[in-house]
Amino acid sequence: MRLRALLDTDALGLRLLGGEDELDRTVRGVMTTDLKDPSRYLSGGELVLTGLAWRHDAADSEPFVRILAAAGVAALAAGEAELGDVPEDLVLACVRHRLPLFAVHESVAFATITEHVVRQVSGERAGDLAAVVDRHRRMMTSGPAGGGPDVVLDLLGTDLDLRAWVLSPTGRPIAGSKLAGAALPADVSAKLAAEHLAAARTGRRLPHRVLVGTTTYSLFPIRSSGRSAAASRDVRETVLSDWLLTVEADAGDWPAERLDLLQGVTQLIAVERDRRDAARTVRRRLAQEVLELVQTGAAPAEIAARLRVAAPVLLPGLGAAPHWQVVVARVEWDGGGIEGGPVAQSLLEEILVDPLTSGPEHSDRIAVAHTGEEAIALVPLPAVSAEHDGSEAGILADALLEAVRDPLTAGLNDDGRLTLGVSAAVHSAEGLRGALEEARHARRVAAARPGRVCAAGHQELASHVLLLPFVPDDVRRAFTARLLDPLRDYDRRHRAELIPTLEAFLDCDGSWTRCATRLHLHVNTLRYRVGRIEQLTGRDLSRLEDKLDFFLALRMS
Secondary structure (H helix, E strand, O other): OEHHHHHOOHHHOEEEEEOHHHOOOEOOEEEEOOOOOOHHHOOOOEEEEEOOOOOOOHHHHHHHHHHHHHHOOOEEEEEOOOOOOOOHHHHHHHHHOOOOEEEEOOOOOHHHHHHHHHHHHHHHHHHHHHHHHHHHHHHHHHOOOOOOHHHHHHHHHHHHOOOEEEEOOOOOEEEEOOOOOOOOOHHHHHHHHHHHHHHHHHOOOOOEEEEEOOEEEEEEEEOOOOOOOHHHOOHHHOOOOOEEEEEOOOHHHOOHHHHHHHHHHHHHHHHHHHHHHHHHHHHHHHHHHHHHHHHOOOOHHHHHHHHHHHHHHHOOOOOOOOEEEEEEEEEEEOOOOOOHHHHHHHHHHHHOOOOOOOOHHHHHHOEEEEEOOEEEEEEEEOOOOOOOOOOOOOOOHHHHOOOOHHHHHHHHOOOEEEEEEEOOOEOOHHHHHHHHHHHHHHHHHHHOOOOOEEEEEHHHHHOHHHOHHHOOHHHHHHHHHHHHHHHHHHHHHHOOOHHHHHHHHHHOOOOHHHHHHHHOOOHHHHHHHHHHHHHHHOOOOOOHHHHHHHHHHHHHO
16 A cells, blocks of 8 residues: 555544655554664664654654664654654754655554554555456366476465465475565465365364464365366365365454455366376376276287387386386265275375375376276386396375375275285286286275275285284184183182283293293193183193184184
């Protein structure tokens, strides 16, 4: 706003004492001070309000005004409540430095002027930014992208002084404004993503506000602009794939105009999001074609030819055909009614990106198809050195969900589950069918575990844990009851701790000395307990077969 507009506002009680030729100066902010030297708090364009407490005699006016003029302030407004009329020495100093000077009537509080200026400046800047955002939106929807999300966030920084970031559903950084500087710490990003997903699942009012430490963040979902019926769809179909606009500010007391502006910004970023999603179409089609060939038992030569087409698309510039890994994911909701394949596909495309990388382009190397309720990722790996078979390279199931477990658990709430299985790396088309089956088996192992988000890798398929999930429930119950119920009954009646003793004995590989030490027992006491276990069950713990039966019974119980 301009100084002239302030002077024309009767409610502010301003009277011009000098600087009539400078009334077209633009006011960009307001500051109240009674410091002799407020220069370190000035950035230029302010209306400075002062009660003149800094002035002890006439000699103080000249240096004070000189400091303000050098800082580029728009004008000075002096209150009349302290000294009555504004001193003549201050008026003359302002004339010398061409600094407009106003007198503020004693009946007008500085807070009234401050509130008016902030409201007007904020409104004008928001209006200017809204026009820029609208123009940018039209350019992006009618032609190539205009710089991506970073450009839009920079507008928020330069025009509204807002630090802002765009995050993926798991908290991975997509973009940030120059004002924001470095990306948010990983733990903060993950917490914000989790809070957003939890709020979206419970239907809390937008924007979501989250306090992390002493900082308040306001969270705005970035929904795909192509989802015309998004409002009528089940939130579970979209919540795990929406990007998130994070603003370092408390939007709780923002006017409707500013909230509308931020919604416009999310729509603008959504255009870019849709553009990036469209680029996945080719990769998804390649994955779908390879998957169909593998599942229909096509000849290895035909699959290999399709892989040769996929390799340069997924790993541009790669000289030789890479190794491949297969990852299978399944998202299941209580009560059904939602097709899990597309949700799992979108999630898998996000999860397989290194969480420490930023920007959406890192997902360009991942091809994900979906069939039925599961999503299947074809992940190319740079050629593995000849001395390895690939099993030591690539994606590890244990680390896959480490950085994203908390946000995804919040998004799945209490009615959804995500399970993943990871194959070993294979180096030929012949191995791809086996890799797919291996990943599916690993996913079933993960599904047998507790928790909302679980993964298992190919390494676990060579263990007894592969067999346990597939034992029918009635067989499992009968087997464990026959071996363990006599011990449980005895423990309940005598507090003999036979079950803990059995677990420790097996864990110590049948070593009497190590087991007695672990349980803080005399060896003779341990021998008595083991003898009682053998008597109650009719088994012999010196025999490998009986040890194995007890081991499996404890694992299945």
